[in-house]
Amino acid sequence: MSWLSLDRLQKRYGSIVAVADSSMDIEQGEFVTLLGPSGSGKTTTLAMVAGFIRPDGGRIILNGADITSVPSHKRSLGVVFQNYALFPHLSAFDNIAYPLRVRRLPSEEVKRRVVETLEMVDLGAFANSLPHQLSGGQQQRVAFARAVVYRPEVLLMDEPLSALDKRLRESLQNVLYDLARQLNVTVLYVTHDQEEAMALSDRIAIYRNGVIAQIGTGEDLYRRPKSLFVARFMGDSTILPGMLLRNGASYAVETAHGVFPAGENVDDEMCGGEGQAVSLVIRPESLRFAAPADGLPRLKGILRQQVFLGPIRRVSVELANGSILSARVPSTSQVHAELNQPVEMSWNPREAMLVPHDDDRQEDAGKFNGDSLD
Amino acid sequence: MSARLFRILSAALAVVTGLYFIVPTMVVFWISFTAATELTFPIRAYSVRWYERFFDSTQWAQATITSVLVAVVATSLVTVLGSAMAVGLARGRFKGKKLIVLSVLAPVLVPPVVIGLGMYVQALKLQIVGTFSVLVMAHAALCLPYVVLNVVTSLRTTDETTELAARSCGAHPIRAFVSATLPVIVPGLLGGAVLAFAVSWEETVISSFLATSRTQTLPVVILQQTSYDLDPTVAAAASIVTVISFAIAILFAASRNLTGTRLRKKKNELA
Numbered sequence: 001m002s003w004l005s006l007d008r009l010q011k012r013y014g015s016i017v018a019v020a021d022s023s024m025d026i027e028q029g030e031f032v033t034l035l036g037p038s039g040s041g042k043t044t045t046l047a048m049v050a051g052f053i054r055p056d057g058g059r060i061i062l063n064g065a066d067i068t069s070v071p072s073h074k075r076s077l078g079v080v081f082q083n084y085a086l087f088p089h090l091s092a093f094d095n096i097a098y099p100l101r102v103r104r105l106p107s108e109e110v111k112r113r114v115v116e117t118l119e120m121v122d123l124g125a126f127a128n129s130l131p132h133q134l135s136g137g138q139q140q141r142v143a144f145a146r147a148v149v150y151r152p153e154v155l156l157m158d159e160p161l162s163a164l165d166k167r168l169r170e171s172l173q174n175v176l177y178d179l180a181r182q183l184n185v186t187v188l189y190v191t192h193d194q195e196e197a198m199a200l201s202d203r204i205a206i207y208r209n210g211v212i213a214q215i216g217t218g219e220d221l222y223r224r225p226k227s228l229f230v231a232r233f234m235g236d237s238t239i240l241p242g243m244l245l246r247n248g249a250s251y252a253v254e255t256a257h258g259v260f261p262a263g264e265n266v267d268d269e270m271c272g273g274e275g276q277a278v279s280l281v282i283r284p285e286s287l288r289f290a291a292p293a294d295g296l297p298r299l300k301g302i303l304r305q306q307v308f309l310g311p312i313r314r315v316s317v318e319l320a321n322g323s324i325l326s327a328r329v330p331s332t333s334q335v336h337a338e339l340n341q342p343v344e345m346s347w348n349p350r351e352a353m354l355v356p357h358d359d360d361r362q363e364d365a366g367k368f369n370g371d372s373l374d
Numbered sequence: 375m376s377a378r379l380f381r382i383l384s385a386a387l388a389v390v391t392g393l394y395f396i397v398p399t400m401v402v403f404w405i406s407f408t409a410a411t412e413l414t415f416p417i418r419a420y421s422v423r424w425y426e427r428f429f430d431s432t433q434w435a436q437a438t439i440t441s442v443l444v445a446v447v448a449t450s451l452v453t454v455l456g457s458a459m460a461v462g463l464a465r466g467r468f469k470g471k472k473l474i475v476l477s478v479l480a481p482v483l484v485p486p487v488v489i490g491l492g493m494y495v496q497a498l499k500l501q502i503v504g505t506f507s508v509l510v511m512a513h514a515a516l517c518l519p520y521v522v523l524n525v526v527t528s529l530r531t532t533d534e535t536t537e538l539a540a541r542s543c544g545a546h547p548i549r550a551f552v553s554a555t556l557p558v559i560v561p562g563l564l565g566g567a568v569l570a571f572a573v574s575w576e577e578t579v580i581s582s583f584l585a586t587s588r589t590q591t592l593p594v595v596i597l598q599q600t601s602y603d604l605d606p607t608v609a610a611a612a613s614i615v616t617v618i619s620f621a622i623a624i625l626f627a628a629s630r631n632l633t634g635t636r637l638r639k640k641k642n643e644l645a
Contacts, residue, residue, distance in 0.1 A: 050538075050542060052538055052541075071541075072542055073541045073542070073544050073545055073546055073547070073550070074544075075542075077542045079542035081535050081538075081539060085533060085535040085536045085538065087554055087557075088536075089558065102544040102545045150543075150544070
């Protein structure tokens, strides 16, 4: 049996459904990230696990016990908030000691564990500092220390790094990654940043409109998305809308740019069979400058930009219908075209991904990263 | 106009304004030390006989005790109730909140004579005119806005997620409030309490409606004595009331600085 189970969690606010169905099973020591655009239900789900919000339906099972109606302070939780939420009048030491003192541990024990935890987050020298005397990164490390000092059964983190600048965020990602695994604590982590999710998590649950669109490892979601939404949310891509064709044993997609093989992950159940509206998704790193007669599927266009970025070259190609295809090719590969001259980009058909047509992409339009070519 | 001249002029204006407010008070102080039996100045001979008279008189002693007791009880009551109300108003989301805010502010907006009359009529009906409790209740109602406004203002500087954090650390919601929010609002709470005490201490109009001879407060007795005869004991009493009011004002200023000083001290210890 899994360590933490969310069983069909639901939350409504009046007529607005914040969470329609949140279900997942999490193993002990697993790091699971809830990823999604704002308003997709990820933070509400976290708040229900924390006990800050009472679900309208469903159950939360932790370590074999139903904690759905257990108040927050009686769940064994650690919570890290985006804005740190430290006690402003208490020193770093007293902040971290708080959960131990609430649990009436002897003062020797409190001191030993706080000092140990301060060392763990590399803040041994700041025990007596008040929160406002610490930098944002240091405050968040104090908040992390306060959340783990009593070894909670689950650690919940709500966008803990999004108030920090990019460089600090990346270095703290490494700190969080190492500490979470070193402590072997079960983590539920909320973010809207898919790179952060991939950097930290064992598994990622992508939320959309209050339901989990897909759950899996970062690579699963990136390479084998089950929907256009997931494909786009996990990273940039070139998207070719079209119609599914059956070609003997294999499938192909008829698009405005030609007919292309449909990749490997196609089955009737997923795409609804021949004649269905689908999209072919090609990641930027799958594209190459086409070699003559290499037999690979290809798109023709005009080379508009190619920028050397060290390990890769960023390439923009304007296709016949005016839309832009973006590619990231290894910088060691040959450039077969001059700027503003015709060029052909090819890809390995096994790396292209097929997803069903998405009806309501309007509402999430602002959150998409990919350039649609329709 | 040169900057220097402007500075001198504005300083002079400040002094004149200050004098305008303080001179009438100073005159009362001055007269209270007269040796004569009338409230007249300038004074020819000085004495402290009217202060002796004040401290010897049972009527004045009774009024002083009543004033202090009413102020202390009303302030304590209103500090607890007003803080609770402030938390509800600052954090709660419910219908009719604006109406409640308006009704809390009413004592500041409605003329004291109107409030006094209204309370008097009701107290008559309930047959509680002249009791200690009705004075305390009336004063508490008057003091409420000062506590509520002060505490609401300081609650704005607090962060509710800190309380959630405390609860996730294992603290009962009440303990979470006490350890996460209360320390931050204590200066505002003290400030509100000091203001409430001052309001109760100086309140005259409503108390004159509700008090009988047994329960008259100091300002009521001063007002009454002034309209009967101009015995300089009144000036002595007024001076005592004023000194205490000033002491309260200083306390209020001190309570505003409380957290600032504490943080600075902590900082110095670390340096």
